[in-house]
Each structure stands twice: as C-alpha cells, then as structure tokens.
Amino acid sequence: MPFDPQDPEFEARVRASFARQRMMQTIGAVLERVAPGEVDIRVPFRDEISQHHGFVHAGAITTAVDTACGYAALSLMPPGTGVLSIEFKVSLLSPGKGDAILARGRVVKPGRNVSFCQGEVFAVDGGAEKLVATMSATMMTVRGRPDVVD
Amino acid sequence: MPFDPQDPEFEARVRASFARQRMMQTIGAVLERVAPGEVDIRVPFRDEISQHHGFVHAGAITTAVDTACGYAALSLMPPGTGVLSIEFKVSLLSPGKGDAILARGRVVKPGRNVSFCQGEVFAVDGGAEKLVATMSATMMTVRGRPDVVD
Amino acid sequence: MPFDPQDPEFEARVRASFARQRMMQTIGAVLERVAPGEVDIRVPFRDEISQHHGFVHAGAITTAVDTACGYAALSLMPPGTGVLSIEFKVSLLSPGKGDAILARGRVVKPGRNVSFCQGEVFAVDGGAEKLVATMSATMMTVRGRPDVVD
Amino acid sequence: MPFDPQDPEFEARVRASFARQRMMQTIGAVLERVAPGEVDIRVPFRDEISQHHGFVHAGAITTAVDTACGYAALSLMPPGTGVLSIEFKVSLLSPGKGDAILARGRVVKPGRNVSFCQGEVFAVDGGAEKLVATMSATMMTVRGRPDVVD
Numbered sequence: 001m002p003f004d005p006q007d008p009e010f011e012a013r014v015r016a017s018f019a020r021q022r023m024m025q026t027i028g029a030v031l032e033r034v035a036p037g038e039v040d041i042r043v044p045f046r047d048e049i050s051q052h053h054g055f056v057h058a059g060a061i062t063t064a065v066d067t068a069c070g071y072a073a074l075s076l077m078p079p080g081t082g083v084l085s086i087e088f089k090v091s092l093l094s095p096g097k098g099d100a101i102l103a104r105g106r107v108v109k110p111g112r113n114v115s116f117c118q119g120e121v122f123a124v125d126g127g128a129e130k131l132v133a134t135m136s137a138t139m140m141t142v143r144g145r146p147d148v149v150d
Numbered sequence: 151m152p153f154d155p156q157d158p159e160f161e162a163r164v165r166a167s168f169a170r171q172r173m174m175q176t177i178g179a180v181l182e183r184v185a186p187g188e189v190d191i192r193v194p195f196r197d198e199i200s201q202h203h204g205f206v207h208a209g210a211i212t213t214a215v216d217t218a219c220g221y222a223a224l225s226l227m228p229p230g231t232g233v234l235s236i237e238f239k240v241s242l243l244s245p246g247k248g249d250a251i252l253a254r255g256r257v258v259k260p261g262r263n264v265s266f267c268q269g270e271v272f273a274v275d276g277g278a279e280k281l282v283a284t285m286s287a288t289m290m291t292v293r294g295r296p297d298v299v300d
Numbered sequence: 301m302p303f304d305p306q307d308p309e310f311e312a313r314v315r316a317s318f319a320r321q322r323m324m325q326t327i328g329a330v331l332e333r334v335a336p337g338e339v340d341i342r343v344p345f346r347d348e349i350s351q352h353h354g355f356v357h358a359g360a361i362t363t364a365v366d367t368a369c370g371y372a373a374l375s376l377m378p379p380g381t382g383v384l385s386i387e388f389k390v391s392l393l394s395p396g397k398g399d400a401i402l403a404r405g406r407v408v409k410p411g412r413n414v415s416f417c418q419g420e421v422f423a424v425d426g427g428a429e430k431l432v433a434t435m436s437a438t439m440m441t442v443r444g445r446p447d448v449v450d
Numbered sequence: 451m452p453f454d455p456q457d458p459e460f461e462a463r464v465r466a467s468f469a470r471q472r473m474m475q476t477i478g479a480v481l482e483r484v485a486p487g488e489v490d491i492r493v494p495f496r497d498e499i500s501q502h503h504g505f506v507h508a509g510a511i512t513t514a515v516d517t518a519c520g521y522a523a524l525s526l527m528p529p530g531t532g533v534l535s536i537e538f539k540v541s542l543l544s545p546g547k548g549d550a551i552l553a554r555g556r557v558v559k560p561g562r563n564v565s566f567c568q569g570e571v572f573a574v575d576g577g578a579e580k581l582v583a584t585m586s587a588t589m590m591t592v593r594g595r596p597d598v599v600d
Binding site: 389 | 467468470471472473475476477497498499500501502503507508509510512513514516517532534535536537538539540541542545
C-alpha cells in the first residue's frame with residue numbers, strides 16, 4: 001500500500017539530514033532512492049569497512065540499513081520532527097561480499113510516536129543481487145529535543 | 151560463573167583477529183580487556199562516527215558491541231575455529247555522547263555451534279559512565295569455511 | 301523462490317509433531333497449510349487467550365507464529381531431525397482483535413544447522429485481514445538429542 | 451538503582467490488571483513479586499503448556515516473561531495509564547524443564563512513552579534454578595485508548 005507523506009518536502013528533508021551524518025561519509029554510503037516510506041542506500045565495497053575474513057562488517061551493514069529504515073520512517077513524519085532508532089534486530093543470512101551492498105528500508109506501519117520498519121540488505125555482484133541481511137526496527141518521532149529517547 | 155577457555159592462546163587469537171578488522175580502524179575502536187567470555191572495546195568520540203544530531207551513530211555503537219560480543223564468544227571456542235554473527239538486537243536507550251563509548255560483550259551461554267551473548271554500551275563522559283545501549287546476540291562457531299552461515 | 305524438501309514425508313512429519321504439542325490445543329490452534337518452507341496456523345478468538353484489554357495476548361500471537369516458523373523450517377530439514385527455536389523477535393503493530401488470528405511462517409534461508417524465518421500474523425475479521433504482528437526467527441536443526449541447544 | 455513509582459497504588463494496579471488476563475489463567479501463571487520496576491511470574495509445569503518434546507513451549511515462556519516485563523514497566527507509569535508491548539526478542543538458551551518456570555521482568559530505562567525492559571526466565575527444578583531464556587523488550591505507555599499502538 002502506498003503511503004501519503006505529511007511533509008511535501010520529505011525528500012529534501014531526508015537528503016539534508018543524510019548529508020549531516022558524518023558516519024555515512026565514513027563508510028562511503030550513497031543515498032539513492034527516497035520515496036514515501038521507502039529509502040535505499042548503497043555502500044560500495046571498500047577495505048575500510050571489512051571484517052576479519054574480508055567481508056563487509058556486520059556493523060557497516062547495520063549502519064546502512066538502520067539509516068535506510070530511519071529515513072523511510074522520517075519521510076512519513078510531519079514537518080519539524082526528527083527520527084531516532086529505538087531498537088532494531090538484524091539477521092545475517094550470508095556474508096556480504098561483491099561490488100557493493102544495497103540497503104532497502106521500508107515502513108511497515110507508521111505511527112504518531114512509534115513507526116515499525118523492515119529492511120533488506122543485498123550484496124550486489126556484477127548484475128546479481130543476493131539477500132544477505134534483514135532488519136526489523138522501531139523508530140521514534142522526535143519533537144523538540146533530539147537527544148532524548150522518551 | 152567463570153568460563154574455562156578451550157584455547158590457552160585465546161587472547162592472542164582475539165587480538166590478532168581484531169587487528170585484521172579494517173572496520174575497527176575506520177571507527178577508531180580500541181580493543182581493551184580480553185578475558186574468557188568477556189571483551190571490552192572503547193571508541194573515542196570523533197566527528198567521523200556521528201549521526202545527524204552530532205551523537206555517536208547507532209551503527210558505530212552496534213559495530214563496537216557486535217564485535218565485543220563476537221570476540222567474547224570466540225574466546226571460548228576451540229583452536230582453529232572462527233566466529234560469525236548470526237543475529238543481534240540492539241536497544242538504544244539514550245543518545246551516545248561524551249568522550250567515548252565503551253562496549254562490553256559477555257557470553258551468557260557458550261555452545262558447540264551456537265553461543266548466546268549480551269552486550270552493554272556505556273557513554274563515558276569525564277569519570278561518569280551511562281548505559282546507552284544493550285545488545286542480545288547469537289554467534290556461530292565457524293569451522294573450515296569462513297564464508298558460510300549454515 | 302520455491303524450496304525443494306529433503307524429506308518427501310515433510311507434511312506428515314509436521315502434522316504429527318504439531319499433534320504432540322499440547323500448547324497448541326491449549327490455545328485452540330489449528331494447523332492449516334503445510335508446504336515446503338511455509339506453514340500457516342489459525343487461532344480462533346476465545347476469551348481463554350485474551351489479555352487485560354480483551355485482545356489476543358501477545359503471548360498467544362507469539363506461540364502461534366513461533367510454531368508456524370518452526371514447522372516451516374522443519375519442512376525443509378532432513379528425515380530424522382527435529383527443530384528448536386534459538387531466538388525470535390516479535391513486533392506488535394496493532395492489537396489482535398476479530399474472529400481469529402492467522403500466523404504465517406516462512407523460511408527466508410534454510411541451513412544445515414541454522415535456518416532463518418520470517419512470520420506475519422493477521423487479524424481476521426469477517427472477510428478482512430489486517431497485519432498485526434511480524435516475527436524474525438532463527439531455528440536450529442536438532443539431531444539426536446531434542447533437549448540441547450548447542 | 452531503585453526506581454521511584456509515580457503511582458503509590460502501583461502494586462494493586464498491577465495485580466488487578468493481571469487478574470483480568472485470561473491467558474494467565476490458561477497457562478496457570480501466578481503473579482508473585484511486584485516491586486517498582488520489577489515483577490516475577492511463576493508458571494508451574496503442566497502438560498497443557500508443553501511442546502513436541504515435552505518441554506515448556508517457547509510460547510508459554512514468552513507469555514510469562516512478556517507479561518512480567520509489561521507489568522514491571524506499568525509499575526512505574528502514572529495513574530490512569532496502561533501498557534502495551536511494542537516488541538520483544540527472546541533467546542532460548544536451554545529447553546524449559548523441571549517443576550516450574552520463573553519469569554523475572556525488570557525495567558532498564560523507564561520513559562514517558564517508551565520503556566525498555568529485560569527479562570530472565572529460570573527453570574526451577576527442586577531447589578535449583580537454571581537460566582533458560584532472556585528477553586529484551588520495549589513497552590509503550592497507553593493513555594486513553596487501549597487499542598492503538600501509535
């Protein structure tokens with residue numbers, strides 16, 4: 001089902017917030033698609049994000065898909081609000097290897113205070129995509145103070 | 151209850167593996183304590199790991215505590231084996247701010263194939279420590295092939 | 301993608317195991333569809349499974365969808381093996397109310413020792429179905445001893 | 451750290467709500483200790499809550515510890531409010547067998563809208579207690595409408 005954004009400037013808001021996340025630059029993440037309730041983030045493979053066997057670190061996978069889920073939720077929130085992750089679970093189906101990982105965050109149920117999201121992470125290798133991780137996440141709408149989970 | 155390591159060289163094995171993780175260098179993580187079933191990792195605050203409000207990114211927090219839990223599990227595994235994260239859940243109680251974050255990984259129940267771990271992440275600010283995140287994780291013992299979750 | 305079961309008697313095996321679960325009778329659960337990697341369980345609404353506001357208790361929802369995911373995994377395991385839940389996460393999107401709940405368990409990635417599953421729970425009210433909960437679960441193949449998660 | 455309840459009648463409120471949960475009677479659960487941020491629930495072993503190997507069903511374990519965590523959170527909420535589970539994760543360390551299971555729910559961080567809890571479940575066999583499951587849960591304060599997670 002398609003979602004109806006409350007903020008017509010949702011894409012600009014998401015892109016501006018993404019640009020302020022230094023961690024995204026640190027792992028080399030690129031914000032691709034921004035649609036109502038849907039955000040895709042790509043992270044090209046680089047040695048800087050690898051773990052001890054040379055695959056993409058679970059932490060880098062999580063960083064990308066948490067951010068995709070958070071911005072998917074933010075895209076449906078009212079103007080003037082922010083987003084914080086309350087919690088997430090990540091299942092690591094297969095090691096991340098190839099040219100890049102692609103993290104897709106989707107809102108399952110938006111809410112006034114609490115939004116439920118799911119994410120999928122694919123390893124992209126040449127033209128092939130393989131599902132390597134899934135996320136189930138809860139996001140909070142932040143009004144006023146950005147520093148309080150309450 | 152204290153755990154009895156199967157590999158007398160467990161600390162050297164954990165430290166050597168940590169040193170091969172480029173992602174740890176990328177976020178500036180330092181491996182501190184390594185004991186049987188217990189590993190602590192410190193990440194000094196740096197702009198490079200911040201999110202859009204200037205706090206430590208949930209992805210950096212997760213990267214540190216996943217690694218601490220994984221190595222806590224590895225410290226109890228037999229020589230010649232490796233470790234992969236099967237899944238983890240992270241609860242983000244409060245934003246991470248201060249001088250550094252300290253991630254503590256602990257084994258709750260070791261197993262032949264599957265080990266259960268819990269992690270706690272503290273924000274360190276001056277002399278004060280504040281709990282900012284918790285992790286519940288499942289780790290797998292890897293024999294032979296490092297690239298298969300099976 | 302369709303899965304290829306290793307045990308041609310998978311459906312009989314799942315149905316026989318379900319019949320031994322007294323907890324299923326206690327909550328009034330009915331095993332409906334059994335296909336390779338897919339199991340559906342229906343629980344008609346009854347006061348006996350309600351919580352303090354009169355909705356279906358989150359514990360009953362979890363009981364149904366954990367069992368659906370576990371048997372979805374078992375349907376792809378070799379003859380002579382059993383299944384245990386290692387862990388699961390449940391997100392409770394909306395209260396469960398209506399005529400019945402329908403829990404659908406699906407295998408996302410089967411494995412020799414560890415299988416990843418996802419579940420969805422719908423509240424059925426007249427002809428309408430509403431998604432009320434999601435599950436992300438990890439299941440273990442049990443060989444020999446049914447009483448050890450290892 | 452001890453918590454300071456906002457409602458001096460917290461124990462009566464928790465016990466009255468527990469008494470309205472038919473699911474608690476169905477699994478034979480007994481509400482034991484109620485303290486600020488801490489609730490213990492005991493479930494004597496009975497065939498009616500068993501799974502296919504004769505152990506306590508993961509669903510019954512979850513029902514007990516979810517309820518313990520929910521009421522631990524409710525004990526710290528203001529008068530006139532209610533509680534709903536947003537999500538929980540359960541790790542099943544060992545099969546539940548013995549005379550009874552004992553579920554202990556604890557608040558890790560209370561909040562105005564969102565409270566974080568952890569639970570532990572022990573199998574009690576004679577005088578011995580063995581940790582068989584852990585829970586990490588998020589609870590929501592409900593004001594006014596008990597039927598909306600929002």
